[in-house]
Each structure stands twice: as structure tokens, then as C-alpha cells.
Amino acid sequence: MKKSLNTLMMATFILLSITTNAQKIKNAKTETVKVYGNCGMCETKIEKAGNVKNVASVDWNQDTGMATITYNTTKTNKDEILKRIALVGYDSDSFLAPDDVYNNLHGCCQYDRVAKVPVKTETETMATTDEHANHNHSATQTNEAPKMSQLDAVYENYFSLKDALVKTDGTTASAAAKELVASINAVKMDELKMDVHMVWMKVLENLKKEAIAISESTDTKKQRGRFNTLSTSIYELIKVSKSDETVYYQFCPMANNGKGANWLSKENNIKNPYFGSMMLSCGKVVETIK
Incomplete structure (x- = not known):
């Protein structure tokens, strides 16, 4: 009973901290994105990686796997936040975590990885294909x-x-x-x-x-x-x-x-x-x- 109460108090404290940080963010924009993870330990690491005092706030929902990201549009953007989250081991639909970092996650945190290619790579591949179709090789070099x-x-x-x-x-x-x-x-x-x-x-x-x-x-x-x-x-x-x-x-x-x-x-x-x-x-x- 005591352990459950302590867990509830800790969760409440974290939620209040996130809410307070989000309220202090100027020029705020809020977006909801998919971030892959499993458990409460994942939630702590995802939010810690994404949060920057008065600049960015991340609230990840363990049940849905959705992260609500609020950030100051003059100081950062969604991609920067998702990159930081990926570097601690958690994929999104935009960025993949390095394999060695994912492999070092605790066993309960190793979510099922969905085979996908980062959005930026897909865009570059499509652009290159179009350029070759038009035989515009110089444009390919300029873009790269x-x-x-x-x-x-x-x-x-x-x-x-x-x-x-x-x-x-x-x-x-x-x-x-x-x-x-x-x-x-x-x-x-x-x-x-x-x-x-x-x-x-x-x-x-x-x-x-x-x-x-x-x-x-x-x-x-x-x-x-x-x-x-x-x-x-x-x-x-x-x-x-x-x-x-x-x-x-x-x-x-x-x-x-x-x-x-x-x-x-x-x-x-x-x-x-x-x-x-x-x-x-x-x-x-x-x-x-x-």
C-alpha cells in the first residue's frame, strides 16, 4: 500500500513538473507524435531527453505510445526534440535510435521495432529518383x-x-x-x-x-x-x-x-x-x- 502511494505521489510530482514547464514556454507550439516504448522506465527516459527548461516539454503516454510535445518555436523544433529522444534509444516515425543504444536498453524497455526508414532518407531517395528520371544530374549534386x-x-x-x-x-x-x-x-x-x-x-x-x-x-x-x-x-x-x-x-x-x-x-x-x-x-x- 505504501509503495503504491509513493509511486502515485512520484507520478503526480512528475506530471506537475511537466505541466509547469509547459506553461512557462513562450512562443509555444504543441504537437502529438508517436514515440515507441513500453514502460514507466521508458517514459522517464523519453521525457528527460526531450525536456529543456522553458524551451521544450514532453509528456509521453505509456498506454498509447503518443508524446505530446510543447516547444518554443524560436529556439527549437520537433525534429531536434525527437533526435534527442532517439539518441537515448527510442524510435519515432521520423528518427531511428542507434542500434547499439537500443540494444543497451533494459529488457523491459526493448519495444518491438517497426521496420521503417527515416523520413529524411525517404525524401532524399524520392528526389534523387525524380531527378534521374528528368536526367538532371547537376541538380542531384546541388541538393546533396x-x-x-x-x-x-x-x-x-x-x-x-x-x-x-x-x-x-x-x-x-x-x-x-x-x-x-x-x-x-x-x-x-x-x-x-x-x-x-x-x-x-x-x-x-x-x-x-x-x-x-x-x-x-x-x-x-x-x-x-x-x-x-x-x-x-x-x-x-x-x-x-x-x-x-x-x-x-x-x-x-x-x-x-x-x-x-x-x-x-x-x-x-x-x-x-x-x-x-x-x-x-x-x-x-x-x-x-x-
Whole structure:
């Protein structure tokens, strides 16, 4: 009896928390979608993955398998929420959970998986079929390119910024940082692959903060102080998304007041952005990213 009462109280608390969060969401839109799962444990994981304070609220019904999603349309969208849910092991009709994550779910949580293909893949296949039917091969190439090119622009502007710091050119570094901010803002995160999308959401705030700070100064000392943290975020992103060419992760033990600092380069040889000509070759390659 006591156990049942505690379970009821916990369920009531969770429901109130979800309701309160949903009420605080501005620019709210509510949608109902199918999310596959079995039990109360599934419900907890699905809702925890989807909920973001004052941004998104997920209420999953164990009996119907339907999730009611309320979200701020200026900060996220349904696909972003469903991707996060898929990454903890739960399929929807739009996104499939990675097989290894699904296989690691508790036995009672391993719902029957319905054979299906993600919506985005189906759309691309249909578009490709239509294009080939019209013999428009150039259009196929155009449609396939943007997914990676938007991140390539971020990387290229980062490398331009790095090169400006190597030359101790604060004005050019500021201009490169402004271009970097523009390329960051241009990224359509819902078009990124799921694993890249998750890292992008993790590093986005820091990327913009550091790039903006560098763009607002022409003092190379201040710019270099921000460049270390910026490079850490770029490294996390490029590790999962991969660049079109080999990238070298490099390290200088003397930078950052002797604490050491990293940066990325398209060149194997060392050109130190933290000291420029003062100690141009100080550092080493610590990782090669292909």
C-alpha cells in the first residue's frame, strides 16, 4: 500500500513538473507524435531527453505510445526534440535510435521495432529518383552538397582567423571572426546528421560567444585569450563531422600563461597562433584528424 502511494505521489510530482514547464514556454507550439516504448522506465527516459527548461516539454503516454510535445518555436523544433529522444534509444516515425543504444536498453524497455526508414532518407531517395528520371544530374549534386558545406564554411573561417593570429594581425583576425560568426549563424542544425547535431547544440553557445568577442577587438593579446576556448569547441565539432581534408590538432605548452593551449591547422608544420613570429614553431601535433 505504501509503495503504491509513493509511486502515485512520484507520478503526480512528475506530471506537475511537466505541466509547469509547459506553461512557462513562450512562443509555444504543441504537437502529438508517436514515440515507441513500453514502460514507466521508458517514459522517464523519453521525457528527460526531450525536456529543456522553458524551451521544450514532453509528456509521453505509456498506454498509447503518443508524446505530446510543447516547444518554443524560436529556439527549437520537433525534429531536434525527437533526435534527442532517439539518441537515448527510442524510435519515432521520423528518427531511428542507434542500434547499439537500443540494444543497451533494459529488457523491459526493448519495444518491438517497426521496420521503417527515416523520413529524411525517404525524401532524399524520392528526389534523387525524380531527378534521374528528368536526367538532371547537376541538380542531384546541388541538393546533396549543402549538408557539409555549411560546416565547411565554419571551419574555413576558423582557419582564416588562425592564420591572422599567426601573423599577429588583429584587424584581419577581427574581420575573420566576423565571417566566422556569420557562418555559425547560417548553419541549419536540423540538416546536420544526428551525431553532429548533438555536438553542435553542445558547442554552439561557446562558439558564438568567443567568435563575437574576437570580432569586437583588434588587440591580438585579447583575441588569443579567446582563441584557445574557441579552438576546443571547433575540435569537438570537427572530430564528429570530419573535414574534407586532413586536419592537425596542435599544442603549445607555453601558451595560456604556461598552462598550454591547442589549435587546429590544415598544415602539419607548426605555425603558432598564440605567439606568432616570437615563437612561430613552438608546439607539436598531438592528433591527426582524417
